[in-house]
Amino acid sequence: MRRLLLFDIDGTLVSGGPAKDAFHVALLEAFGTAGDIDGHDFSGKTDPQIARELLVGAGLDHEAVDRGLPILFAAYLRELEARLPDRPVRVLPGARRLVDVLAEAEDIALGLVTGNVAGGADLKLGSAGLRDPFRVGGFGSDAEHRDDLRPVALRRARATWSGDFEPEQVW
Secondary structure (H helix, E strand, O other): OOEEEEEOOEOOOEEOOOHHHHHHHHHHHHHOOOOOHHHOOOOOOOHHHHHHHHHHHOOOOHHHHHHHHHHHHHHHHHHHHHHOOOOOOEEOOOHHHHHHHHHHOOOEEEEEEOOOOHHHHHHHHHHHOOOOOOOEEEOOOOOOOHHHHHHHHHHHHHHHOOOOOOHHHEO
16 A cells, blocks of 8 residues: 655755745846845745735735736746756755655655745755655645645645555655
């Protein structure tokens, strides 16, 4: 019986890198403001949620934020990709070994549940050499609220591995 292990990215597998700076530049490009980005708590939030909090806090209305999000995330991915070679993410101690061991196990499926938009997750993990083992995920580009991401990852896992994962089989 296969088990599904779902990982976050930032603070679980990797840390550091240029994501905040890339996000800052992209916010300025798309909206002309980054709000209070330096004082903002990013932890446990999706990229769209962070953007909305910053921008509404800076006085933009929700409709303006909605219209600008595609521009924001296109700029963010471009900036992140350009900056990663000079400021790569750091693989956290033990993360690479853990992922390698789990990826070899035939009874384990690996996935992601992360607030990163899918393209940002790919860039971060790809730059760290950790992308390939993670075949499915729920991403910030799928839903604005983190609580909605696990069901997305689970649905994709069921489709990818042609089966059902019971709650006790998902971590």
